[in-house]
Amino acid sequence: SQQGEEDPQALSIQEGENATMNCSYKTSINNLQWYRQNSGRGLVHLILIRSNEREKHSGRLRVTLDTSKKSSSLLITASRAADTASYFCATAGLSGAGSYQLTFGKGTKLSVIP
C-alpha cells in the first residue's frame, strides 16, 4: 500500500502561529496532493506537487516533497481560526490494476484558537 500517514494526528495552535503537518508514504508516486476537510463536509483540494518538484507555494500554504525520504510537509503560515479543519495528504500512483488512484492518509486535525 502507498497509504500516506500524517503526523501529528492533532495539532492545536494560537491564531497567527504557523502550522506544520507531515505526510509519509511507502511507494513511488506521480504526485502528492493536500486536501482540507471541514467538519462534516467533503474535501477541498489545496495544492498538488509533482514527484519532480521539491517545493510549491499557494498563498499562505507551502508544500515540500522529499521523494528520497518519501515524505511531504504542509506549512500554513499566519494561521486563522477559519483554518480549523482536518488536512489530508493523498498520493497518486499506480494501483494494482494498472491505473492511477489517489490514496488518502488518516489526516491531521488542526485547531486554531482565536
Place this chain on the structure above:
Amino acid sequence: EADIYQTPRYLVIGTGKKITLECSQTMGHDKMYWYQQDPGMELHLIHYSYGVNSTEKGDLSSESTVSRIRTEHFPLTLESARPSHTSQYLCASSESVLGGPQETQYFGPGTRLLVL
C-alpha cells in the same frame, strides 16, 4: 465550491432497507468515485468509474453497488442496509488527463448514513 452534489445529506434508516445515495456533477468530468469515511479516519475508495457504463470496485470491499448510465450521475445502492454500513459516504469526480495520473478530485458534501 465544486459543482458536485449529494443527496440526501443525512439518512437514518432501519436494518434491511434498500437505499440509494445520489451523486451528480455538472462539470462534465468523466471520472467519478465513491469513498467511505468513518469519523476521524481516512477515506477508503469503494467504487470508481472512468466513464459511462464503466464501474470498478475500489480497495475497500463493499456490499454496495454503483451504476454509471449518464456521465453526470453516479448513484450508490445498498440492497439491504445493516448497522455496519453506518458511515459517511463521499462522492468525487475528476477530469481525465490523457496518459496522465490522477489530478485534482472534486468532492461533494457527503452523505452521513446511520443504520439502526
